[in-house]
Amino acid sequence: MSLLFSPLTIKSITLKNRVAMSPMCMYSAVEGLPNDWHYIHYTSRAIGGVGLIIQEATAVTPEGRISYADLGIWSDAHTEKYKAIVSTIRKYDCVPGIQLAHAGRKASCEVSWNKGWQIPEGPDSWQTVAPSPLPFHERDMIPHELTVAEIKEIVSAFRQAAQRALDAGYQLIEIHAAHGYLINEFYSPLSNQRTDAYGGSFDNRIRFLLEVIDAVNEVWPETLPLFVRISATDWMGTEGWDTEDSVALARILKTKGVDLVDCSTAANTRHATIPVGPDYQVPFADAVRNQAGIMSGAVGLITTAEQAEAILQEQKADLIFMGRALLRDPYFALHAATALGAEVSWHKQYERAKG
Numbered sequence: 308m309s310l311l312f313s314p315l316t317i318k319s320i321t322l323k324n325r326v327a328m329s330p331m332c333m334y335s336a337v338e339g340l341p342n343d344w345h346y347i348h349y350t351s352r353a354i355g356g357v358g359l360i361i362q363e364a365t366a367v368t369p370e371g372r373i374s375y376a377d378l379g380i381w382s383d384a385h386t387e388k389y390k391a392i393v394s395t396i397r398k399y400d401c402v403p404g405i406q407l408a409h410a411g412r413k414a415s416c417e418v419s420w421n422k423g424w425q426i427p428e429g430p431d432s433w434q435t436v437a438p439s440p441l442p443f444h445e446r447d448m449i450p451h452e453l454t455v456a457e458i459k460e461i462v463s464a465f466r467q468a469a470q471r472a473l474d475a476g477y478q479l480i481e482i483h484a485a486h487g488y489l490i491n492e493f494y495s496p497l498s499n500q501r502t503d504a505y506g507g508s509f510d511n512r513i514r515f516l517l518e519v520i521d522a523v524n525e526v527w528p529e530t531l532p533l534f535v536r537i538s539a540t541d542w543m544g545t546e547g548w549d550t551e552d553s554v555a556l557a558r559i560l561k562t563k564g565v566d567l568v569d570c571s572t573a574a575n576t577r578h579a580t581i582p583v584g585p586d587y588q589v590p591f592a593d594a595v596r597n598q599a600g601i602m603s604g605a606v607g608l609i610t611t612a613e614q615a616e617a618i619l620q621e622q623k624a625d626l627i628f629m630g631r632a633l634l635r636d637p638y639f640a641l642h643a644a645t646a647l648g649a650e651v652s653w654h655k656q657y658e659r660a661k662g
Contacts, residue, residue: 310619311612312649315358315626317566317602319530320478322358322402322626324651325619326640329606329630330363330406330481330536332377334418339366339379340388349392352633353401354654356640359626360396361481361534364408364488367468368461371409371489374416374423375431380407381464386471393476399654404479405472406536407465407523411489412437412450412498438493438515439500444577458505458515461489466522473527480527481534482519487575490516491538494556495548495575513556520563534604535560536569539591542579550594557599567602568595569628584608586618593623604628612643 315322335344349360366372366379379385389405396403410416414435416425425447426432436457437450453461465482472480484490492498493515499506505514520535527533537556541547557568570592573581581587588607596603605624609615615627632639644651645662653661 309616309644309647309649311616311627311647312644312651317532320402320532323400324356324358324640325626326357326615326643327359327604327626327628328352328357328361328633329628330361330483331630331634332363332373332419334374334376334420336376336378339369339372339377339381339385341378341392345378346392346395349403350395350399351637353396353399355633355636355638356644356651356653357401357629357633358640359402359404359479361404361406361479362392362477364406364410364483365468367407367409367464370414370433370436371411371461371464373410373414373488374418376418380405380468380471383471386475389475389477397476397478402478403476404481404532404534405477406481406483407468407472408483409461409464409489411435411487411492412441412443412447413487415448437489437498438505439498441498441500443487455503455505458518462515462518462522465519466525469523470526479532479534480523481536481569482516482523483536484516485536485538485569485571485574487538490519491575494552495538495541497541497543497547497576509552509555513559517559517563520560520565524564529564532566533564534567534569535565536571538572538575539570539588539595540572541575542573542581543576547576547579550591553591554594554598557595557601557603561599561601565601567604567626568599569604569606570595570624571606585610585614589618589623592618596624597622602626606630612646615643616647
């Protein structure tokens with residue numbers, strides 16, 4: 308029996324399969340609000356058979372957007388706009404999740420197809436923030452070093468965003484603590500040079516993330532899943548964050564009610580040497596799952612049904628996050644089921660094409 312097409316129950320939610328759509332920025336919003344593009348983009352993957360959709364990085368404040376075209380959830384107007392997307396995803400037997408994010412020093416950027424460089428001034432630019440005044444790129448602006456009071460304000464923004472996500476009908480939250488964005492900037496020693504309670508030791512550097520989780524848990528029901536995406540290594544050896552740190556963090560996250568750690572890597576420094584290739588991030592999901600005793604998600608150049616199935620069969624992860632494979636083929640899950648000989652239901656409008 309295919310594990311990729313076996314159900315996975317997390318708290319009160321059951322995913323019909325282990326194929327999850329990874330959050331991928333569409334850079335298509337105006338003032339953080341979704342539109343027809345987002346509705347069609349997400350609905351088509353739900354019809355295409357994935358068990359879980361995690362909506363792209365959705366900023367908890369305007370300044371937390373990667374670009375001026377990112378989605379946001381900092382106002383009630385956003386909540387109302389998401390309701391139609393969420394209800395349609397659920398209608399097609401898919402679980403709607405949302406990734407709550409703050410871009411930190413990597414905010415105020417152009418959209419990816421316009422090179423994505425940081426915009427230093429003008430109407431689409433704003434002051435970036437970070438744990439320390441260290442830019443990601445030498446051409447970037449110097450980020451404002453957050454005060455403790457400002458940190459608390461951002462923690463509160465995550466709490467409010469979680470409440471809005473619940474009001475919109477999302478059934479799962481993923482906290483974005485990866486890819487060199489604000490939370491990752493705090494826990495990695497490469498970007499955090501603080502000397503107060505938020506810097507220095509491992510416990511101090513993870514404090515911001517734990518405060519965000521505590522704030523989210525104040526409003527997010529205990530019965531609904533909570534994920535955290537991490538960059539499991541900076542790919543800088545002992546100079547940066549690495550596997551042992553991720554396993555130690557995962558053990559703590561488990562005590563905080565986190566259900567699954569989504570194991571990505573990198574993007575907090577431009578100077579890492581990354582051995583990119585099929586399954587290159589899977590060892591981190593394996594380590595987190597089997598050393599920390601918490602569910603993990605594998606992501607990164609997983610492109611075939613057989614590859615995804617092998618990861619699950621070898622007990623290296625519990626969930627497979629698909630990114631570009633689902634951009635290329637919204638119906639990847641249906642095709643993967645055929646490839647693995649798994650019997651899955653097709654929507655009746657498409658049954659005549661089931662081979």
